[in-house]
Amino acid sequence: MLVFLIRRLSQSLVVLLVMSFLVFVGVFAIGDPVELLVSPDADQFERARVIRDLGLDRPLWEQYGVFLLQSLKGDLGNSFVFNQPALQLILERMPATLELAFAAVIIAIVIGIPLGMVAGLRPHAWYSRMIMSVSILGFSLPTFWVGLMMIMLFAVMLGWLPASGRGETVDLLGVPVSFLSEDGLRHLLLPAINLALFKVSLVIRLTRAGMRENMLMDYVKFAYAKGLSHGRVIFVHVLKNILVPIVTVVGLELGNVIAFAVVTESIFAWPGMGKLLIDSIYRLDRPIVVAYLMITVLMFILINLIVDILYSVLDPRVRIADVKS
Amino acid sequence: MDAAMPTLEVKGLRTHFFTKAGVVKAVDDVSFRVGRGEVLGLVGESGSGKSVTGFSVLGLVDPPGRIVEGSIRFAGRELVGIAERQWRDIRGAKIAMIFQDPMMTLNPVLRIDTQMVEAIRAHEPRIERAEAHRRCIAALGQVGIPSPEERLRAYPHQFSGGMRQRVAIAIALLNKPDLIIADEPTTALDVTIQAQILYEAQKLTRETGTALIWITHDLTVVAGLADRICVMYAGRIVEEGSVDEVLDNPLHPYTRGLIGSVPGRNKRGSPLYQIPGMTPSLIRLPRGCAFRERCREAVEACGEPQPIVHPAPGRAVRCCRCSRPGAVQ
Ligand SMILES: Nc1ncnc2c1ncn2[C@@H]1O[C@H](COP(=O)(O)OP(=O)(O)OP(=O)(O)O)[C@@H](O)[C@H]1O
Ligand SMILES: [Mg+2]
16 A cells, blocks of 8 residues: 555655646746736836746746745745745635535435436336436536526525625634535525536436346345345445445546536635636636646546545455556 | 245246247247256256246346246246336345356445345345345355455456355345345356356255256356256257256157257267257247247147146157157167
């Protein structure tokens, strides 16, 4: 296990390095932030001073070198707009995004797995067909549209739930979270459901497919031949087998949810990283965009690692393969 | 149990699958009986309905299949039509089954001890863990698995195919069932391991009086193991008798074809006999003998439904040509 971890971590470092270069060059290629930072009536000298201060007059490789050195020290540059460390700005907003993402994934699992199991066990029943039809809707309706409709229905027309913001937050181990206060929870509900919609459909389909495939396997028949009850066969034998692919996909999706909560955060004015990213792209605030991308890459790497570890806990066959390699 | 009462008596069993393409008559009017300590060989080529017969006896026919007719009496008690809850008390406790493919029968993500202990717990919910473990170890030892204590904590993929089949057999033995249905348990294994498992099976029936239904398409396996033999063809039993009589003096042309195609019985160098043609579709079975198209001895009367005839005591055959006096030499 230790060897496996060390190998994976060193691989991750290489990925991180390559990504940092791509991100840096990519961002370098878009727009000129000086236009935004310098007031239109500033003179030539003023402009030159700003360019020099920001280090934009130096060649690309040198800028990259400085960036790399600085980022090793944990400094991903200062935001042009806020004039604060980019990393700090992002980390401040991270808990909001993480909370939203985890809430969405938990909703996806709690709703998706039971519905998928029902649909897989009784594929021809009317309720199974209904579950599947709804899951197609979940796949195909655009997130932003559903988000707007939800706001219209639950916030504007019915007035049940608030439409924007995080609401009251409570500190949990020094991190502000919404889900512990009633007001925060009410704020969290709509955006979390909106973000979860697509994942619920995904989990339903994965679970249903796994269920149908596994129920036909010999091991299920053998389990019944031992005299086990339906409950034991389905919830112990089959569920543990279908959890393997579900955990993998949901785990990897968690990365996507975090990185691309952008749409939902914008619609519900959720003060997370995604909203910061959108704002920063508008303002060509390069350091924030770069820092955001770097953090996202790091997060993907970490999530992949955790998924692999979870996977090996669930599937004993993977453990052996790791020990050998 | 009454000594005269057979452990299992199946009468006129019909198990059909109601598919979109039509009704698959996988088991069609099958009758047989197995007594205490007796080994019954159920022989037939692929698709003849052997496994479905076995699953019917355990009430485990997959939809769209179901038992449409017949009776399955276990120790005198009728099983056809009983509730799921009652089936559960029988499966694994009174009647156990071993499957064809040892690589597929154990759950890959559960440890061996979990899969064994649950088999005991299903029937004795209050048993202590230590006691259950002791019984698991004893069962693994009985089927010749070395250092069973350690192996209990292993996962199925850490065993070879032969070892997995032994584990499956050990699970079948756990609750000391009165009947074990072994569905081609040695087909996927190599010959030496097959021989060991056959030996164990034989020992078991002798020592414990467990009745055994051994399903196979391999006549040589049955020859050394079974007391009686049922030959199945297209969902029907076409011939039945004691092993020696059926193998030495087969009555049905299909049985003769099967025996003729066993290597080693023929002279070396002479080509093996092959039964011409293919098994008929179970959806559109002919009115008469299902083997007629492939039979070299077919006559006009074979087009009519074939009743079972008893040309000699203890023998049964479903062939009109054998009912003539003097058909049995
Ligand atoms: N779930 C099912 N749906 C439809 N038909 C089925 C189903 N299960 C079995 N059958 C049919 O029942 C027939 C008998 O199958 P069975 O598995 O009993 O054969 P078998 O004698 O055990 O053959 P083998 O030696 O290959 O195991 C086959 O023709 C098969 O098509
Ligand atoms: Mg079979």
